[in-house]
Amino acid sequence: MMVDSVFSNAFSRRSRLPVDEVKPEHQAIHEELEKWGAWNRDRRKRRSTCGSIEGNYRIRSRDWHYPEMEEMMPHIVNPRMVVLDKAILQMPEQHRAFLRSYYVNKTPPEIVCRVQHVQRADFARWMDHARSMVMNLLRRGGE
Numbered sequence: 001m002m003v004d005s006v007f008s009n010a011f012s013r014r015s016r017l018p019v020d021e022v023k024p025e026h027q028a029i030h031e032e033l034e035k036w037g038a039w040n041r042d043r044r045k046r047r048s049t050c051g052s053i054e055g056n057y058r059i060r061s062r063d064w065h066y067p068e069m070e071e072m073m074p075h076i077v078n079p080r081m082v083v084l085d086k087a088i089l090q091m092p093e094q095h096r097a098f099l100r101s102y103y104v105n106k107t108p109p110e111i112v113c114r115v116q117h118v119q120r121a122d123f124a125r126w127m128d129h130a131r132s133m134v135m136n137l138l139r140r141g142g143e
Contacts, residue, residue: 021124026131032084033134037103039081087137095130102127 022030088096094116101107101115109123118126 022131023128026128026135029131029135032080033099033103033131036081036084036088037106039078040085040100040104083138083141084134087134087141090137091130091133095126095133098126098130099134 088099091099097116098112101112102109107115110120112118113120113123116126
C-alpha cells in the first residue's frame with residue numbers, strides 16, 4: 001500500500017514540459033499559422049452566409065449595393081493564406097490535424113494529444129515537426 005502512494009506521488013510531481021514553447025527559428029511560421037487559424041475561423045463563419053443578388057437590394061433607398069471583392073470573398077483577398085492553406089493540405093493527416101486543432105479550433109494541447117493518441121510530453125515535438133513541414137513545403141513551392 002505504501003509503495004503505491006510513493007509511485008503515484010513521484011509521477012504526479014514529475015515536471016511537465018512546456019507545450020507552448022516555440023523555437024526561435026519557427027517564430028515567424030508560428031505567427032503566420034496564428035493568422036492562418038484566424039483566417040480559417042473567419043472563413044468558416046462566412047461560409048454559411050448567402051451571397052445572392054437579393055441580399056444586395058436596399059429597400060429604404062430602393063437601390064442596389066454591389067459588394068466589393070473583399071466583401072464577397074474575404075478568403076480570396078489574402079493570397080498568402082491561400083498558399084499556406086495549400087501547403088498544409090499536402091501534409092500527412094495527423095500533422096495537419098495537429099495544426100488544425102491547435103491553430104484553427106484553439107483546442108488545448110492536452111485534448112489535442114488525447115484525440116490524436118499522442119503522449120502529452122510529445123506535443124512540442126509533434127508541433128515542431130509540423131511547423132518544419134510547413135516551412136519546407138513553402139520553400140519547395142517557391143514562397
